[in-house]
Amino acid sequence: MGNFDGILSGLQLALSIEGILFVLLGVMAGTFIGMMPGLGPISAIAIMIPLTYSMDPTIALVLMAGVYYGAVFGGSTSSILLNAPGIAGTVATSFDGYPMAQKGQAGKALAIAAIASFTGGTVSVVLLMLFAPLLSSVAIVFGPPEYFALMILGLTAISSLSDGSTVKALIAAVVGIMAVTIGIDSQTGTARFTFNNPNLLEGIDFLVVALGLFALAEICNLIINRKDKIKGNENIGSLKLSKSDYKEMAGPMTRQSFLGFILGVLPGAGATIASFIGYITEKKIAKNPEEWGKGAVKGIAAPETANNAATSGAFVPLLSLGIPGSGTTAVLLGALLVLDVQPGPLLITDRPELFWGVIISMYVGNIFLLVLNLPLIPYIAKVLAIPRPLLISLVIMFSMIGVYSISFNTFDLYMLLAFGVLGYFMRLFSFPAAPLILAFILGGMMENSFRQSMTIANNDLSIFFTRPIAVSLLGVALLAFVVPLWQAVRSRRKSKMSS
C-alpha cells in the first residue's frame, strides 16, 4: 500500500510541468553532450551539478538522470558516423554501425541505434520498477571472485571478435592487457612501466586507446581513399526500417534489455561491459556471424540496447543501497549529497516521491529521446556529406579536443597519435583491434579482482570453486571456450571426409 502511494506521488511529480520540462532539458543536454567528442555521462553530470544547487532534489535528480541516459543515447552518433567512439559504452556500436554508414545507410544505422536505445532504456525502467528492491541483493553478492569469473567469461569473446586468425586476435588481446598494466598498480602502489614519467602514473585513458585505434586508424584509411569521394558521401540512405529489420532486431533487443540491465546492476560492470557482452552473445547465437562487422542490423541493436539498459540498471544499487556502482553514479551520488538526499536502503521509505518520481521520469525521458532524435537523424547524418579532406581535418581536431578535455594534458595527445599509428599498422597486418580494446577494458579489472580474491582468501585458489556464482560463470566461460573448438574440429573432419 505504501508503495502504491509512493508511486502515485512520484507520478504526480514526474508528470508535473516542472518535471516534464526538466526531463526534457536533461535529455536534450545529455544527447548534445554525449555527441561531443570525449564528453561522456560523467562530464555531462558534473557540468550539470552547479545548476542543481538550488533545485528541488527530485527535480534535480530527474534532470541529472536525464542527462545521464541522454548522454549514453547520444554517444553512439560519433561511433556510427565517424568510427570515433566518444565514450567507452559505444565502442561495440562502431563495429557494425560504422560499416553500415559507409555502405550509404547512415540513416538506417542511426535509426536502429535510436530504437534499440529506446527499447533498452524503457524495458529496463520497467525492470527497475519491479525489481529494484529485490535486485539490490544481487548487486551485493558479487565480490572479487565473482568479478574475476565474469571478466574471464568476457575475455573468452576474444576469438569471436577476430575475423580470421585467432592467434592474431590473441596477440592483440595480450597487448591490450599489457597496455593496461602501465601505471600505478592499485594493489601495491608500485609504478609499473611508467619510465618515471608522471603522465603515465594514472595509466592510459580508455579514450586515448579507443580514439587512436578506431578513429585515427580510420583516418589513415580515409586519407588513402580520399580521391574516391573528394566530394563526400551525399547519400545517407533511408531512415525507414523494413519489417524484416524489425524482426531481426526483436530478438537481440529483448534479450539484451534483460542482460544489459543485470550487468548494469552489478557495481563496477556498467554500460561498457554490457555493450561488449551484448554484442558478443548475440554474435555467438546469430545465424550469420560472418556478416557481423560488416554492417549487421543486430550488431548495432545488441550493444545499443545493452548499454542503455545497463544505465537504468546502475540506478538499482545507487537508489536502493546508496552504493555507486560506477564512476558516473559516484558523481551522481556526490551531487545528491549536496542536495541533502542520502540514497540508501531507507530512501524508498523516507522519500518515496523522489524514488518513484525519478523512475517514472525515465519513461518520459526515453520517449522524448526517441521522438526528438528520429527527426534529427537526417541532419546529423549530413556530417558524412562533408568533403573528405575537410572531414578528415575536423575529425582529427575533434579527437584531439575530446582527449584533451579529459586530462588537459598534451602528453595524452601524443599517446593518442601513437595509438593511431599502432591501429593503422594493425590494420595493415590484419590484426583485429576489437580484442585489444576488449582486453584493455576487462584486463585491469580481471587482474585486480584476482589479486583481491587472493588476498581475501590468503592465497587459496579454492575461493573460485567454492562459490556458486563464481564457479558457474567459470563453467560458462569454459563452455564458451571449448564448444567452438569442438565445432571447429568437427567441421574440419567433415570437410576432410567429403574431400
Add this chain to the structure above:
Amino acid sequence: MLKAPHRKVSLVLMAIAAFYLYLAFQLPSFMNSIIDSDTLPKVLGVLLIVLSLILFFMPDNETPEQKEKRNIPKSDAFMLIGTFLLILVYIFFLEILGFILVSMLFIFICSLFLGYKKHVTNAIVAVLFPVSLYLIFTQLLGISLPSGILPI
C-alpha cells in the same frame, strides 16, 4: 624465410615482449602477497613470446586482398606522413598558441594539404568550427580550453 611479413611482425613482437619482460623483472616486490604486481606482467610477457612463435611458424594465410592493403603508393604514404607531422605540430602548439588559433590553422592547412581546393569554404569552416566549439566548451559546458595568445 624472413620475407613473409608475418614473420617480421612476429620478430618485432618478440622484441617488444622481451623488453616488457625485462622491465617486469625490474619491478620491486611487495612482501606480503604471493600474487605481486609483477606476476601478471611476467605471464603476459611469456604469453606474447609463445604467441609470436606460433605466428612465426604458422603458414601465411592472408588473403590477397589483405596483402594488397600494404601496397601503399608513394603519394599516399607522403600524405599519411604529412598529416602525421601536421598533427604533431598541432599538439605542440596547442597550449602555446591556444585552441582557437591552432585549430584554425590546422583545419585550413590540413584540408588544403589533402587536396581541398575551395579556399573560401575552407576558410569559413576553419574559422567557424573552432570558435563555436570553443564557445560551447568554455561558456556552455564550463570546460576551459587553452586560450593561448588571443586576448579572450
Add this chain to the structure above:
Amino acid sequence: MKYIKLAAFGLISAVTLSACGSGSEESSGEGGGDWEPEQSIEMVAPSGAGGGWDTTARMAAEGFETEGILDEGMGVVNKEGGGGSVGWSYIQGKSGNPHHLFVASPPLLLIPLNGQSDVGYEDFTPLANMISDYGAFAVRDDAEWEDLNELFEDMKDDPEGITVIGESSPGSMDHMQFVKIAAAAGVDPKSVKYVSAQDGSTMTNLLNGNADVYSTGVTETIEQVRAGEIRVLGITAEERMSGDVIEDFPTAVEQGIDATFVNWRGFFGPPDMTEAQVAFYEEKFQELNDSEFWADTREKYGWEEAYMNSEEYSDFLEEESASMQELLDDVGLYNQE
C-alpha cells in the same frame, strides 16, 4: 578545534563588514600586503571531476565569487593523474608565478613518501588550511566486535583472518589511517591485511562479507549506519563530532587508543612566492573561511572547520610528514629515492 570555531564566529561579522566596506580600488591596502593578482587565478584540482579535491576547489572558487572576496576571477582546472602528482608537477613548473594555486590533503604527504611522486609538500608554498575530515572504521552490524579494542585483539591473534578494505591504494589514506590507529593499539602494522578497491565496490564488499572492516571517511558511513546495516567501531577524530548519527560514533581516543588521523584540506601555491603574495592569499582565505557561504558549505558536506595560516600550516605539515614517514616505514612502504 572547537575554540577556533568560536573565535571565527566572533570574527565573521567584523570581517564581512570590513570586506563590504573596503572599496575595490584599495582592497589590499589594510592587510599589510602590497601585492595583488594581475590576472585571473587558476585553481588546480589534481584529480578528476567529482572527488574531494575537486569539490573543495570548486566550492572555494564559488565562495570567492559569491562573497566578492577576489577582484580577479578564479577558474578551476582539473589536472588528473598519478594520485595528484601530475597536478603537482604542473604547479611546480609555475615556480614564481603566484596565479596558480592547488588544493591538497594528506596524499600530498603520503604519495611522495611512497616514492610515487618526485615533488612533495616542501616544494610548495602552503597558504592556508581550511577544513578537516576524519576517518571511520566500520563493520557489518552482525560482526562479533563491539569496539576497536576487541577488533584489534583478534587482529593480534589472527591477522590473516581479518580483511580491511579501503578505496585508496596501499600506503595512501584509507590504509594509513587504519594502520596508524591499529599500531597505537599494539597491532603489528605489517600484518594488517589490506585490500584496495578503487571501483566503488568497497561498501558492497563489506556488506557481502568479502571484507570485515571498511576504512573510509565518516560521511560515507552515515546512511548504512542509519539503515542498521553497519556499525562504526571508531573514528579518528580527537573528540566526538557533532551532527545527527555522527555524534554516536566513538573516537579511538575515548577507547583508550591514543592516536588520531586528520584528513586536512587546504590550499598551496607554487614554489618561491614572496611574503606579500602569501599574505594576500592568507587574508583572502581567512575571509572565505569566515564567510557565511563557507559555513554553509562546511555544513553541507559535513566538514569541520580547521583554519590555519601559512606559518601554522607549515609547522603542522612538517609534523604530519614526519609521523607519516615513520608509519610508512613500519609498514614497509616508505620509499627513499
